[in-house]
Amino acid sequence: MKNSLPKLIGKRCLAAATSLVFVVVTVFAVTNILPGDATDALLGQNATPQTVAALRHGMGLDQPIFFRFWSWLWAAVHGEFGHSLLNGLSVADAIGPRLHNSLLLAGAAALIAVPASLFLGITSAIWKDTFYDRIVSIMTLGVVSVPEFVIATIAVYVFSVRLHLLPAIVDVGSVHSLGQFLYAFFMPVTTLALVSLAQMVRMTRAAMADTLSASYIEMALLKGIGPVRLILVHALPNALGPIVNAVALSLSSLLGGVVVIEVVFTYPGIAGLMVDAVSSRDVPMVQACALVFCVTYLILTTFADIVTILSLPRGRKA
Amino acid sequence: MQLASFLKRRTVLKGSGLLAAGMAPQNGIAAPIFGGHLKVAGVVGSASETLDPARQSMATDYIRGRLFYDGLVSLDDMLNPQLALAETLDSDGFVIWRVRLRRNVRFHDGTVLTAEDVVFSLLRHQDPSVSSQQYALAKTMQSVRAISPLVVEIVLNAPNADFPAILGISNFAIVKAGTKDFSHANGTGPFYCEEFAPGIRVIGTRNPDFWGDRPYLDSIELIAIPDDMARHNALMSGDVDLIATANPRLVQMLKEGGFGIIESPEGTYTDLSVRLDQRYGRSADFVEGLKYLFNREQIRQSVFLGFSRIGNDQPIPPESPYFNHQLAPREHDPDKAQFLLKRSGFWNEILPMVCSPAALGSVDIAVVLQYSASQIAQKIAVQRVPVDGYWTQYWMKASLGFGNINPRPAPSLTLGVGFASTSPWNESRWHNAHFDGLLSEVKSTGNDARKRQIYWDMQELIASGSGVCIPNFTTSLDAYAPHVCGLRPSQAGQLMGYDFARSVWLRGNRGRAT
Numbered sequence: 025m026k027n028s029l030p031k032l033i034g035k036r037c038l039a040a041a042t043s044l045v046f047v048v049v050t051v052f053a054v055t056n057i058l059p060g061d062a063t064d065a066l067l068g069q070n071a072t073p074q075t076v077a078a079l080r081h082g083m084g085l086d087q088p089i090f091f092r093f094w095s096w097l098w099a100a101v102h103g104e105f106g107h108s109l110l111n112g113l114s115v116a117d118a119i120g121p122r123l124h125n126s127l128l129l130a131g132a133a134a135l136i137a138v139p140a141s142l143f144l145g146i147t148s149a150i151w152k153d154t155f156y157d158r159i160v161s162i163m164t165l166g167v168v169s170v171p172e173f174v175i176a177t178i179a180v181y182v183f184s185v186r187l188h189l190l191p192a193i194v195d196v197g198s199v200h201s202l203g204q205f206l207y208a209f210f211m212p213v214t215t216l217a218l219v220s221l222a223q224m225v226r227m228t229r230a231a232m233a234d235t236l237s238a239s240y241i242e243m244a245l246l247k248g249i250g251p252v253r254l255i256l257v258h259a260l261p262n263a264l265g266p267i268v269n270a271v272a273l274s275l276s277s278l279l280g281g282v283v284v285i286e287v288v289f290t291y292p293g294i295a296g297l298m299v300d301a302v303s304s305r306d307v308p309m310v311q312a313c314a315l316v317f318c319v320t321y322l323i324l325t326t327f328a329d330i331v332t333i334l335s336l337p338r339g340r341k342a
Numbered sequence: 343m344q345l346a347s348f349l350k351r352r353t354v355l356k357g358s359g360l361l362a363a364g365m366a367p368q369n370g371i372a373a374p375i376f377g378g379h380l381k382v383a384g385v386v387g388s389a390s391e392t393l394d395p396a397r398q399s400m401a402t403d404y405i406r407g408r409l410f411y412d413g414l415v416s417l418d419d420m421l422n423p424q425l426a427l428a429e430t431l432d433s434d435g436f437v438i439w440r441v442r443l444r445r446n447v448r449f450h451d452g453t454v455l456t457a458e459d460v461v462f463s464l465l466r467h468q469d470p471s472v473s474s475q476q477y478a479l480a481k482t483m484q485s486v487r488a489i490s491p492l493v494v495e496i497v498l499n500a501p502n503a504d505f506p507a508i509l510g511i512s513n514f515a516i517v518k519a520g521t522k523d524f525s526h527a528n529g530t531g532p533f534y535c536e537e538f539a540p541g542i543r544v545i546g547t548r549n550p551d552f553w554g555d556r557p558y559l560d561s562i563e564l565i566a567i568p569d570d571m572a573r574h575n576a577l578m579s580g581d582v583d584l585i586a587t588a589n590p591r592l593v594q595m596l597k598e599g600g601f602g603i604i605e606s607p608e609g610t611y612t613d614l615s616v617r618l619d620q621r622y623g624r625s626a627d628f629v630e631g632l633k634y635l636f637n638r639e640q641i642r643q644s645v646f647l648g649f650s651r652i653g654n655d656q657p658i659p660p661e662s663p664y665f666n667h668q669l670a671p672r673e674h675d676p677d678k679a680q681f682l683l684k685r686s687g688f689w690n691e692i693l694p695m696v697c698s699p700a701a702l703g704s705v706d707i708a709v710v711l712q713y714s715a716s717q718i719a720q721k722i723a724v725q726r727v728p729v730d731g732y733w734t735q736y737w738m739k740a741s742l743g744f745g746n747i748n749p750r751p752a753p754s755l756t757l758g759v760g761f762a763s764t765s766p767w768n769e770s771r772w773h774n775a776h777f778d779g780l781l782s783e784v785k786s787t788g789n790d791a792r793k794r795q796i797y798w799d800m801q802e803l804i805a806s807g808s809g810v811c812i813p814n815f816t817t818s819l820d821a822y823a824p825h826v827c828g829l830r831p832s833q834a835g836q837l838m839g840y841d842f843a844r845s846v847w848l849r850g851n852r853g854r855a856t
Contacts, residue, residue, distance in 0.1 A: 060731025063473075065390050068399050069733045069745075070475040072766060078470030110390035111540055113525070118389060121539075177571065184579035192579040193567065197543060290567045290576070292542045300388045300541065303730050309389065 029334075036329060040322040044315070048100075051314040052093050055307050061085055062109040065304035083109045096311065105315075106308035108301075115312045119294060123316060125196055126293040129285075130278035132209055133216035138271060141221045145228025145267070150255065152233055160225065168222040176215045176288040183211060193290040212289045216282060220274040227270030231263040238262075265332035272328035276321040374828060378848035379561045382837075383573050383582040387566020391540040394524035395515035396467055396474035401586060402566055404512050404840035406538075409546045409562065410450075411515035411529035412554075414441055414460065415506050417751050417839060419832040421662075423506035426554075427455065427516055427530065431509075436501035436786050441494045447553040449518050450528050450535070457488035462519035464496070476513045478766070479755075501786035503793075504752035511751060512840070532557040532844055541566070546843070558828070558847035577601065577821055583848070584829075586837055588821040590647040596821050606818045606831045606838075607651065609659035609749030609756065612703050614695070614711070615769035616809035620741040622688055623770065623809045631682030635714050636813045637674040645706040649819060653812035656804040657747065657756050660815070661833050664753045664797040669805055680718040692721040696743035700732035702816060704744035738769050745769055751834070753797050754784050761804055770809025777803045825849045 063071065063079045080086045084095075099106060105115040144164075148157040167175075184192035194208050235241065236259055244258050283295040298313035300306075384402040391403060398407050414428040425431060430442045447455040466472050467480030474480060485497045498505065508514065518528050527535035530553065533546030544564040548557055565582070567573040570589050576582045578599060588596065593603055616623040616632060623629060638652045651660050654671040658664055683689040695711070697704040705726050712722040727736055737745055750756040758781055759765055763773040777800055784796040804810070818836035822829060828845045832838045838845065 058730065059735045064731045064734045065388075066397065066399070066473055067475070069737070069767070070399070070477075071734060072477050074470045075473045075477045079473040082471050082473075108389055110388075111392060113389075113540070118540075121542075180572075180575050180579075184581070185575055188579060191581050192575040193565075193572065193581050195581070197537075287569045288572055290565070290569070290572055292539075297389065297541070304388060304390055305730075306389065 032333065033330060036326045040326055043322060044318055047314060047318045048097070048311065049093075051311060052096070052307065055302065055305065055310050056089055058302075058305060060305060062305045062307070065110060065306070085109075092307075096308065100311075100315075105312045108309050109306045110304055110309075115308050118309065119297065119312055119316065122292060122294040122297045125291065126279055126282070126295065129209070129212060129216065129282070129291065129293060130275070132213045133220060133278055134275055136213065137217040137221040137224065137274070140217070141224035141271075142228055142267070144221075145225045146232050146255065146260075148225070149229045149232030149236055150251075152236075157229075160229075164222040164225045167218050168226070171284075172215055172219045173284045173288055175218060176211070176285060179211050179215060180288065196292060212285055212291060216278060216285055220278055224267075224270050224274050228263075228267050231266035231270075232259065235259045235263040261335050264335040268328045268331045268335075269325075272324040276317075276324045279317065279320050374558055374847040375849065376556075376558050376847070377560050378558070379563065380559050380584065380826070380843075380846060380848060381563045381565070381582045382584045382586070383565050383567045383576055384586045385566060385568055385573070387541045387568065389541045392524060393527040393535065393538055394472075395463075395513050395517060396472050396476070398513055399475050401836065401840065402544075402564060405564060405586075405837065405843070406527070406544055407512045407515055408531065408841045409533040409544075409564075409843050410527035410531040410535050411512070411517065412531050413510055413512065413515050414443075415510040416841070417507065417510040417834050419830065419834060419838065421507070421751050421833050423510045423751070427460075428509075431506055433505070436503045436505065436788070437498050439496040439498070439505055440489070441496065443492045443494070444553060445492065447530050448551050449530055450549060451518070453518065455516065455530060456491050456519075457494045458491075459516055459519045460494045461486050461488050462521075463516045464514065467514070474513065476511060479508055479511070480514075500782065502754070503785055503788060504754045507750075507752035507755065533562060536561075555844070557844050559843065562843055574821075577823065580823065582823075583826050584820065584822040584837075584842075584846075586820050588819040590649045590819060593647075593649075593819060593821075600824045602822045602824065602826065602829070604818075604820045604822070604829050604831050604837070605649065606820070606836055607659065607661045607815070607833055608818050608835045609657070609662070609815060609833070610702075610747065610818070610835070611653055611657065611659075611812045611815045612701050612707060612744060612746045613769070613813075614704075614707070614742065614744055614811040615738070616811070617738075617741050617771055618809045619771045622686075622693065622741055625686040625688065627682045628686035628688055629809050631679045631686060633672050633811050634675045634679040634682065635711060635718075635720075636672070636811060637710060637714050638671055638813045639674070640714075641707055641710050641813045645703045645710060646814060646816060649817040650814040651817065653814050654801075654805055655808075655810065655812050656801040657749075657760055657810075657812060658753055658797065658801055659749065659833075662753060664794055666798040666801040668798070669801055674714065676714065676718045679714075680720070683718075683720055689720060692723050693742060694723045694725055694740070696725045696727060696736050696740035698727045698729060698732045698736065698744070700729040701737075701744040701746035704746065707813065708744065738767070748835075754781065757781060757797075757800055757804070760810070761800075761808060772804075772808040772810070774803055774807055777807075 062083060063076050067075055107114055108118055144160050148160040151157050180192050183190040190211055191208060194212055199205050199208050241259055244254055283299055286293045286296040294313060301309035301313060386400045387402055392398060395407050395411055398404055412427050414426060415423045416426040418424050427444055427447060428441045429444045433439045443455060464486045467474040467476050482499055483496055484499045487495055489495050532549055532552045534549050536547045537545040547561045567576055573585050574592055577585045616629050633655055642650050642652060652671050654669050695708050697708040699705060708724045712724055715722045736743060747760060750759060759767050761768060761772060762781055763778050780796050780800050784793055787793050820837050825848055826846060827849055828847045829842055
């Protein structure tokens with residue numbers, strides 16, 4: 025049984041690497057199919073044939089597309105992600121601080137959302153169809169149906185514009201202490217946590233309720249096992265798979281799917297960087313951002329898969 | 343020709359401050375206060391932000407440029423060139439220009455400004471690989487050489503009386519000779535570049551060795567908030583003191599909240615250009631009919647919410663001293679339009695009209711035009727295309743397409759770029775030998791009365807002959823918090839032609855948050 029585990033992880037990693045290559049090829053192709061190139065963003069209306077030609081040559085855009093892709097891939101395999109076509113800065117240097125910001129925001133949101141959603145999901149499954157369950161359901165459904173920009177905009181209007189309690193924009197550069205962090209990050213983190221929480225609560229509740237209705241739980245109950253042990257030892261391991269998958273999906277969307285939050289709070293994160301890079305056709309930057317999102321997604325889902333397999337004895341044998 | 347010496351703007355302000363000393367401080371009348379930290383939010387921020395003056399192309403770039411760099415000449419609120427790094431500027435028949443530099447001007451790294459720096463700064467625009475925004479204008483300089491450590495001689499390939507205005511374009515700012523790395527700004531401007539994080543923020547601190555009048559602010563921070571709502575929220579919540587490009591719909595609310603608005607009458611316009619060398623434009627009746635179809639007042643009211651000035655199909659704005667008053671804007675005349683369109687043979691055809699949010703207000707203008715057309719049973723198909731790549735993929739390529747043109751600092755430049763036969767930016771491909779002759783004549787004329795006459799004639803020629811329809815000139819709106827003082831409207835564009843940091847001051851002396 026233990027011997028098969030490394031093999032299993034190896035298989036998962038191979039699948040992940042294949043997806044990665046597929047994503048990179050697709051993103052490169054799509055970015056190049058879009059009309060225009062990076063010279064548009066730099067020269068705009070003042071472009072002349074001479075400056076466009078010189079710039080394209082300097083950026084290597086006059087080379088065939090396959091050659092460009094191959095040289096990018098070759099460098100990327102060696103850990104070199106190239107330079108931004110727009111400002112010549114190294115892609116790694118540009119992404120570094122942005123990724124840090126995004127991880128900070130996502131991490132803080134996850135820290136609140138994951139424990140809270142597990143708690144709410146499990147408890148509402150236990151007290152299924154009670155008043156408490158109804159309240160949690162209504163609230164999570166409500167939050168899931170309201171787009172995050174509405175929540176964020178209302179929060180900004182109330183807490184910043186009207187009450188002057190919290191900043192309307194997140195000034196990452198001015199955060200030096202925990203107090204400043206809480207002040208600056210309170211609204212974006214709460215908004216993000218609320219949005220991702222709702223999905224996780226619903227998935228946790230469904231998985232847990234399903235398990236709790238199984239006959240072996242009834243059996244355990246009849247044997248006289250206490251409620252805490254029943255939930256944690258008998259029910260939870262069997263519900264873990266779907267829960268971990270829901271959590272992994274929610275977390276991966278916390279990193280890349282927060283463009284809206286970044287826009288509303290003017291937060292310098294990596295999602296905004298990628299949108300910016302796409303609109304200016306900064307191919308190396310788009311590629312690197314896509315890689316970051318893809319790797320995060322793959323790590324989280326692979327992790328979820330492994331946890332699912334390990335938590336289920338029948339999965340381990342497969 | 344010798345330009346008037348640099349106007350001592352500060353002395354004027356000080357005088358008014360003394361007058362007001364006995365009175366209680368009122369809006370903008372109180373004596374300016376030194377010190378404080380100003381936080382400004384622009385609109386466009388991206389990784390393509392640059393500190394290279396040659397490549398500056400966005401509003402936030404221009405603001406940064408004016409913080410850290412100086413040109414030989416600067417443009418005032420009326421777009422008149424004023425001497426900046428140049429102490430004198432003389433010409434010989436407007437072809438050979440001699441610049442004598444100010445003494446003891448220091449770059450931020452402490453080195454002294456010399457003629458060599460000027461030669462480097464101007465000539466680098468001619469290198470295509472620098473990809474300068476002003477490549478075409480720089481090509482008109484045949485030679486630039488240092489005659490002595492403080493004197494530069496520039497020889498043009500043709501006379502140009504408006505050359506000082508060209509030197510006032512912020513792309514032609516002076517950098518240290520040999521500069522290749524623009525991750526940091528080493529200019530002569532009133533602020534040092536303390537931090538430059540493209541797409542995130544820029545911080546400038548006051549340059550104590552600045553050659554000109556000392557700026558009031560201790561430091562300034564510039565960020566970009568592309569989202570309209572977020573930008574206004576940031577102003578109203580007190581997170582920023584000043585925002586560029588206020589939404590016309592929110593102006594009333596901002597005013598009621600005690601915020602100030604600067605309405606700058608710029609020469610920027612969104613135009614519909616009809617390619618005269620393609621299908622529709624070959625018929626003069628069609629072009630004229632289309633010009634009569636524009637309901638200019640309706641466009642002003644519904645597209646620009648009143649924040650624009652009516653245009654008369656030529657690019658010189660009403661505020662310019664050279665604006666032709668006798669050239670009235672065409673009235674909205676559906677009958678005439680219908681008659682002319684019918685005569686052109688294109689009536690009953692569905693006209694494809696390319697517009698994009700890239701050209702400010704063009705989608706709305708197209709819709710207003712479509713409505714006017716529907717009144718005379720003329721069909722227009724509005725083709726809205728994306729912002730990305732608009733300027734290279736669609737602009738000047740469609741038979742009927744919209745453009746958005748920023749004014750140049752002198753009428754001869756605006757007219758030359760957009761309407762000279764040889765200009766690559768001649769939107770409607772209008773060729774008029776008489777116009778070209780007038781253009782070269784006006785460039786070599788020092789006589790102001792003659793100049794005015796020529797400009798008036800040129801405006802008439804454009805309005806009647808070219809395929810460019812200019813229904814409105816846009817008015818730029820910026821908004822500021824009540825404690826921000828010293829801002830005023832400028833013809834040079836938004837935020838006092840991006841140069842506000844040299845005049846703005848803060849009441850209540852707000853320090854920089856730590």
